[in-house]
Amino acid sequence: MRYILLLVLLAAALVLNLSLGSADIPLKDTLGVLLGRDGLPETWRYIIWDYRLPKALTAILAGSGLALSGLLMQTFFRNPLAGPFVLGISSGASLGAALLILGASLLPVAAGVWFSDAGLALASSLGSFLVLAVVLTVSARLKDAMALLIVGLMFGSITAALVTVLASFSNAEALQQYIFWSYGSVGNLSWGQLGILLVVFLAGCGISLWQVKGLNALLLGEKYAASMGTSLPRLRFWLILATGLLAGGVTAFTGPIAFVGLAVPHLTRLWFTTSDHRHLLPGVLGVGAALMLVCDTVAQLPYSAYVLPINAITSVVGAPVVIWLLLRRNKMLF
Amino acid sequence: MEVKTHHPALEAADLQIGYPRNRPPLRLSGSIRMQLEPGSLTAIVGPNGVGKSTLLRTLAGLQPALAGAIYWQGQLLEEIPLAQRATCLSIVLTDPPASRNLTVGELVALGRHPHTNWAGRMGEADRAAVREALEQLQLTNLRKRPCHTLSDGQLQRALIARALAQQTPLMLLDEPTTHLDLHHKVNILKALGHIARERRITIAFTTHEIELALQLCDALLILKPETASYGPPAELIASGALQSLFPTDAVRFDTESGTFRVQP
Numbered sequence: 001m002r003y004i005l006l007l008v009l010l011a012a013a014l015v016l017n018l019s020l021g022s023a024d025i026p027l028k029d030t031l032g033v034l035l036g037r038d039g040l041p042e043t044w045r046y047i048i049w050d051y052r053l054p055k056a057l058t059a060i061l062a063g064s065g066l067a068l069s070g071l072l073m074q075t076f077f078r079n080p081l082a083g084p085f086v087l088g089i090s091s092g093a094s095l096g097a098a099l100l101i102l103g104a105s106l107l108p109v110a111a112g113v114w115f116s117d118a119g120l121a122l123a124s125s126l127g128s129f130l131v132l133a134v135v136l137t138v139s140a141r142l143k144d145a146m147a148l149l150i151v152g153l154m155f156g157s158i159t160a161a162l163v164t165v166l167a168s169f170s171n172a173e174a175l176q177q178y179i180f181w182s183y184g185s186v187g188n189l190s191w192g193q194l195g196i197l198l199v200v201f202l203a204g205c206g207i208s209l210w211q212v213k214g215l216n217a218l219l220l221g222e223k224y225a226a227s228m229g230t231s232l233p234r235l236r237f238w239l240i241l242a243t244g245l246l247a248g249g250v251t252a253f254t255g256p257i258a259f260v261g262l263a264v265p266h267l268t269r270l271w272f273t274t275s276d277h278r279h280l281l282p283g284v285l286g287v288g289a290a291l292m293l294v295c296d297t298v299a300q301l302p303y304s305a306y307v308l309p310i311n312a313i314t315s316v317v318g319a320p321v322v323i324w325l326l327l328r329r330n331k332m333l334f
Numbered sequence: 335m336e337v338k339t340h341h342p343a344l345e346a347a348d349l350q351i352g353y354p355r356n357r358p359p360l361r362l363s364g365s366i367r368m369q370l371e372p373g374s375l376t377a378i379v380g381p382n383g384v385g386k387s388t389l390l391r392t393l394a395g396l397q398p399a400l401a402g403a404i405y406w407q408g409q410l411l412e413e414i415p416l417a418q419r420a421t422c423l424s425i426v427l428t429d430p431p432a433s434r435n436l437t438v439g440e441l442v443a444l445g446r447h448p449h450t451n452w453a454g455r456m457g458e459a460d461r462a463a464v465r466e467a468l469e470q471l472q473l474t475n476l477r478k479r480p481c482h483t484l485s486d487g488q489l490q491r492a493l494i495a496r497a498l499a500q501q502t503p504l505m506l507l508d509e510p511t512t513h514l515d516l517h518h519k520v521n522i523l524k525a526l527g528h529i530a531r532e533r534r535i536t537i538a539f540t541t542h543e544i545e546l547a548l549q550l551c552d553a554l555l556i557l558k559p560e561t562a563s564y565g566p567p568a569e570l571i572a573s574g575a576l577q578s579l580f581p582t583d584a585v586r587f588d589t590e591s592g593t594f595r596v597q598p
Contacts, residue, residue: 078432078433210452212453212454213447213450213452213453213454216444216447216454217444217447218432219431219432219433219436219444220431220432220433220436220441220444220496221427221429221431221432223391223396223425223427223429224425224427224431224444226396226416227394227396227420227423227424227425228420228444228445228447228448228500229416229417229418229419229420229421229447229448230416230447231416269435274440275433275435275436275440276440278453278454
């Protein structure tokens with residue numbers, strides 16, 4: 001029942017997202033273009049197929065991916081405040097992007113060669129995977145999940161500091177470009193890039209689904225999980241890898257997007273009234289996608305030529321949700 | 335469901351517990367020799383800091399021993415793979431479940447993990463085991479309640495029910511009676527006694543309730559910093575192992591009544 005409602009919600013959010021934008025295309029005709037009806041303006045076909053649909057699909061993958069990685073981290077750390085970026089993944093991506101954008105402005109020769117959206121995606125995914133590799137290495141030595149949380153935070157501080165250093169040496173134009181990247185955006189992905197994101201996303205989802213029993217065992221704590229036959233080092237490896245793929249992959253293409261990963265798992269738990277990951281997993285994917293589609297629709301400021309940074313919208317939506325959850329329950333249960 | 339049992343359930347042979355990673359390695363309590371029989375209830379007692387919980391975790395295979403060996407039905411415990419070990423022994427710890435949102439039913443159902451497939455799909459046998467465990471601990475009416483709304487006694491029963499649903503021939507419990515009033519303490523210990531006898535499950539638990547343990551258990555293990563003595567209550571009382579458990583300036587064990595008396 002909940003799944004049907006979720007699918008309806010998701011479909012509604014998708015249609016809303018596709019039919020609203022700077023160009024005024026009636027809902028009926030939006031569907032017409034998608035279904036291949038004849039006699040509609042070619043520009044509409046172009047706007048919907050090459051601009052709005054990739055953007056909507058990116059929003060779906062980004063929302064689902066971030067929400068799922070947030071769920072994985074909350075369960076892994078058994079901490080309701082954990083999100084997809086606690087392991088320093090977004091800091092790594094920021095460092096990669098900063099090195100490319102800000103670093104390129106320092107070395108004018110390289111600038112033209114490397115600079116493109118694909119290059120940016122590559123740089124930020126390299127950055128997040130570098131941090132991830134270090135975190136995985138450290139996690140093999142640390143027994144305590146909480147210590148790992150702090151390691152992630154420290155990496156965040158280090159990379160933030162490096163970005164500041166880079167920023168203070170670069171010119172205003174590059175700085176502005178970096179800042180726009182850090183606002184996040186689900187637009188501008190080609191179908192090819194979307195394909196890469198989809199593969200990474202599916203790999204992350206597959207690993208999560210495969211480890212679903214271990215995730216449920218972790219609800220009792222690590223010792224109980226071990227006593228029920230869960231191999232903790234193995235589970236830890238797969239969970240960190242899945243989070244890295246999901247959050248790192250999404251961040252590489254869209255820039256850091258705040259709050260979706262933190263808020264969606266809580267909303268889903270509240271709605272589904274369960275902690276069972278067999279239900280939460282599809283739940284967060286759907287809720288995350290729907291929420292991201294709505295946020296993107298708002299960010300488009302329908303019928304105007306302006307586009308708001310998506311990060312601003314997700315924060316404006318996400319932060320009150322977290323506060324509301326706290327007030328409602330008096331404590332963040334997970 | 336009947337659990338298959340063989341001769342000696344769990345055996346500790348000159349077992350020494352502690353923390354080998356500390357420098358110098360920290361050794362707790364004397365070396366331990368005991369043989370837990372199938373269907374018996376054993377209490378592990380001793381002063382604070384002597385390593386009761388450490389022993390329990392070591393017996394459960396959650397941390398390595400300093401020296402000596404643990405045998406499960408004649409096989410070295412450390413040689414039994416993790417997944418198979420989960421069908422031999424279940425644990426009940428002092429920390430509450432990490433997720434406070436779990437309902438009692440979900441909590442108990444998690445105990446079926448070693449018996450279900452990769453996705454944790456529950457079959458009819460699994461559901462029956464959960465139902466039985468809930469009934470045995472009188473939790474059937476509470477099964478829909480989230481854990482964070484339970485009283486300490488109810489939560490303890492739920493955790494025991496989870497271990498019971500795991501259907502292992504050995505159950506290890508860490509201080510199942512702390513935070514409970516006398517009435518609930520006795521209830522929990524009696525329930526454990528029933529489970530041990532009815533289902534032929536070997537149960538060992540740590541406790542500070544020495545007097546209750548003397549009355550309700552088949553055997554006791556008394557841990558002291560230098561020695562460890564194991565045996566039936568009557569034997570231990572006669573041997574005087576209890577007299578020297580605590581410094582005698584505050585309490586003294588009275589052999590006649592089997593109780594501790596406060597010294598004037």
